[in-house]
Amino acid sequence: MIALKLGRAVSGRASALWIVKLAVLAVIVGAAVFTPGFMTPASAIATLDHAALIGLVGLGMTFITISGNQLSLSLGATLSAAALAFIAASGLGTVGACAVAIATGVALQAAQGFVIGYFGANPIIVSIAGLGLILGIGTHITGGGEVYPAAAASLAPLQSRLGPFNMLIVVFAVGSAAAELLLSRTRFGRQLIAVGSSSRAAIASGIQVPMVVTATYAVAGFFCALAGMLAAARFRYASLEIGVGYDYDAFGSVLIGGTLLRGGFGSAWRTVLGALVLASVHTILVLRGYSQEAQYVLLGVFVLGAVCLSSREER
């Protein structure tokens, strides 16, 4: 029986896919080993730190991708908006500022989720409109500049450390576990996977699809808000620029993890793996002295490759 399975696995298209994946992984591991300075504690923490920031947005994107809505292009802007809200509300104390930031992130994404779920509007278009609306209104309010906190003391708890790990890494670890449990152990998670597999079947089995889609985007907004307020506490300011580009990294980590683009299949740990891969590549490029621009090009290649591989897998 096992021999049969193995035989099937090493033949045909599936094995070709695995060879490609293992080859890419081998190249990354090889580059990591031969890059001086990668195998040091400092570089490991920096890699984890980067993985945590893109991973938090990636966890949010995972929910959207599993729900069958492919991707959102407004998660980075939502991160910025939550960061701005956090800094603006820093006078309310740590808990108050966090609550305002989370409420902002959840509201911005849940509104888009409602439009998508209730009216059947195209998720990509709605997210582009959301991006434009957040950037436009945000620029109008902030004047396009940076916002500094009124009470820097309320940022302090988010800047604290737990052993060698900073707060961002701790929140990412807890958030990943929570996302995995939410997806695999709760009624919402099962309904989400049902909606992603087949929206019509979900309606027929009595699932309130608009509600589930709205909740999905609300969860995505929650994770963006976490990333936003931790980034704002780190940099001690916020601006609309702070979240630019995180949607792309996040989508890249979702696909590299192997969550299916057509929806209905995926998990949080896959995205964590994807984020770690992307962050390692980022660290290698930084250590080898490549520019920010070159990293953009490589991210494009990664997403293209992951999309193509993932579409082969879906058949």
Place this chain on the structure above:
Amino acid sequence: MRSITRVLDRIAPPRGRPLWILLGLVAALAVVDGGSGFFFQRSTLFSVTQLFSTVGLVALGLGLVMMLHEYDLSLAGSFALAGIVGVLTGVESPLLGVACGVAVGAAAGLIQGCIIVWLRMSAVALTLGGLLLMLGITYVLAAGTTIRYANRAVTQWLQASLFGGTISHRGMIVAAIYVLAALVFAYTRVGRDVIATGSNRAGAAIAGVNTDAILVGVLTAAGALAALAGVLLAYSLGAGSAFSLSDVLMGATAAAIIGGVSLGGGKGRPIGIALGAVTLCLLRSGLAGLEADPAVLDSLTGLVLVLVAIADGTLFGQRALEWRRALFGSRPP
């Protein structure tokens, strides 16, 4: 005279909805204007045609892709990259710069189209990868800043106003391309094949349409159109720079949907898209006359896009019916 009406019948959008929306907006702006004259002046017309010549070509390309029930995010990348390529290669000979820029956009569309057809995959995800790659190359070429275009004569010629200050040479080029697209769409098989492919791809293939060729061709054309828009804008601004995704795609998508294209595919005509783009530009120019913050105008485009996306949603008809029943009881309308 009859031949002219026949041509108009053939290229005009179905049932004229985009036209009614445009006329309604003009009437509304006229009421707001109330004879004060800030709206009804030549400079408004010039700013509309200037905006149109930036949004219009991307809207045409994106509209054609949407007619096929697909969506191309990479047009924003073609737009930005072609602008930089045009500026870098076109100082001596602007036509060479246009050719290089358009070739980049067309090649991007061609390659992505072939991959989509070969792997039978969704265009959105693949074109996101294409977008990232092209934006990355744009950043590498521009090294994070704007690149000045040194050939001032070309900038002045493109911006020079014609016909009593109502349209620039750039606007004329864009209008000419629209006329060409409308004629091709109305008088060749391509138009019908695009609509057939967008309505029902499997059915069209059975009926003898080469749907793969249509998809690759439309994506190539869309890439080339977006690239041309990027080069023309870079030349007339005298500089090439990177743009954000929403700058390019938001207006183009809204224009296409207002112009009668549906995200469900199989609907729309080039002239409809032109009317949609003019409507959007008029709305923006009209409100710019009220001296609103440009950021507010950007978010207004976003709001318009949300509204048209709702109206174009797959469940919109069902929800409207539910509301009518809830409001007026359950008797059939």
